[in-house]
Amino acid sequence: MAAALITGALVLAACGSSSSHAVAPTTARKLSTTAAPSTTRTTRASSTTSSTAPNAPSTATAPAPPPTATPPPPPASGTGSLAAVAGKTIVIDAGHNGGNAAHASEISRPIFIGTGYRACDTTGTETNGGYTEHEYTFDVAVRVQALLAAAGAHVVMTRTDDTGVGPCIDQRAAIGNQAHAIVGISIHADGGPASGRGFCVYMPALTPGYTDDIYAASHRLGVDLRDAYQSIAGIPPADYVCSAGLTEANNYGGLNLSNVPKVLFETANMRNATDASLLVLPSIRQRIAAGIAAGLARYLAG
DSSP: OOOOOOOSSOOOOOSSOOOOOOOOOOOSTTOOOOOOOOOOSSSOOOOOOOBOOOSSOOOOOOOOOOTTOOOOOOOSSSSOOOGGGTTOEEEEEEOSOTTGGGOHHHHTOEEEOSSSEEESOOOOOBOTTOOBHHHHHHHHHHHHHHHHHHTTOEEEESOSOSSSOOOOHHHHHHHHHHTTOSEEEEEEEEOOOTTOOOBEEEEEOOOTTTTTTTHHHHHHHHHHHHHHHHHHTOOOBOSSSSBTTEEEESOOHHHHTOSSOEEEEEEEETTSHHHHHHHTOHHHHHHHHHHHHHHHHHHHHO
């Protein structure tokens, strides 16, 4: 997906095109947000309406994979124990939204995130076959919610359908903060170069007054997710960005404005033919969800 360039100590582009914005004077840490939902694409975002997700996983229809596509072998064991999530409040943020493209002016509204400005939200990327990121992230998020809820977790979703607009990145962070969640994850898929494949976990960089309260815990979360995901989902760490599947970023509002340990997870590269041929398969999306759930449980158990 396309990422907008942010002014600040560390600016990492996750994908796509970028745009710069002037940095506003430093404001009080993590201001509460009451702005109405809005939406557009070029950056990652976090969201607005807190609630539990629908019971049944969504099954997105998408173009069939190329006949040569071969799913990775099944993991040696399933998700492992999810016992550590029982009784915990976890926020799941499905990136983007299905109505964003029709509301460009709303989602392009600039939001100050401490290190610069980012658009309220974006439309996301898609595969060459037209399977959209917003559809994919919602499907995976609902599957993660089902796994965690079955293990006794209270799951807060930043959006509960794929037809709305936004919410804005500051609202997505506020949802987890207001729910007093113990951990959060923003689920995405990259729009990187067609020649590169794999996943990358974006952890918040140390930004005084914004991420100092979640920096260390978010890094532990990133490592736990990385380790569980690659063994269960069968998707390798990215070979075109990040280092061993991990990197820091200070240009994501959903991370900078969060009081909850959180990462933004690019689960694969939708512009790569091999990754794309896997993401359209419901069985692979279920394994992706299992890998995410296992990573969250590993973090909570630690």
